[in-house]
Amino acid sequence: MIIRRYQPGDESAIWDVYFRATHESNSRDYHADLLNRWAPADQDMNEWRERCIQKNPFVAILEDRIVGMAELEEDGFIDYFYVSPDFQGQGVGSMLLARLESEAIGMNLSKLKADVSLSAKAFFESRGFIVTEARSNVIIGHPAPNFAMSKHLQGEQR
Numbered sequence: 001m002i003i004r005r006y007q008p009g010d011e012s013a014i015w016d017v018y019f020r021a022t023h024e025s026n027s028r029d030y031h032a033d034l035l036n037r038w039a040p041a042d043q044d045m046n047e048w049r050e051r052c053i054q055k056n057p058f059v060a061i062l063e064d065r066i067v068g069m070a071e072l073e074e075d076g077f078i079d080y081f082y083v084s085p086d087f088q089g090q091g092v093g094s095m096l097l098a099r100l101e102s103e104a105i106g107m108n109l110s111k112l113k114a115d116v117s118l119s120a121k122a123f124f125e126s127r128g129f130i131v132t133e134a135r136s137n138v139i140i141g142h143p144a145p146n147f148a149m150s151k152h153l154q155g156e157q158r
Contacts, residue, residue: 001092002061003099010059011049013066021082029118031142055079058099060092068092072100074107078114097127105153113150124149
């Protein structure tokens with residue numbers, strides 16, 4: 001598996017990972033109205049391309065296709081973090097997270113933070129993240145719980 005930064009032309013493949021993970025993996029925990037709001041079928045791909053350029057996500061490549069993506073902000077906040085449903089449970093998320101941790105340490109950050117879905121909570125907990133706040137959101141009339149989570153990094157440079 002290769003983990004690298006986004007390159008122009010990756011947008012469609014990254015969108016596919018995000019869209020499928022949102023609609024397939026999160027469907028057990030969130031209402032379809034929310035999934036359609038978060039990942040609409042009629043997404044403006046020019047907006048998505050601009051997001052990719054701005055966020056410069058890491059992508060995981062396996063078998064010559066993008067199977068995961070993750071965004072790391074300058075303050076250590078993990079924004080989008082998604083793995084294609086076909087490749088979940090195969091170490092893709094673990095490798096992406098390890099790359100984010102390495103990047104964060106190189107940026108002299110002492111911790112990572114994320115707002116994590118109910119669907120992803122167990123994954124992040126198994127990687128050393130702790131819940132700092134459980135949120136009982138209601139969005140467009142539907143429950144949308146999520147969790148503020150953080151992890152202190154080992155080997156951070158001070």
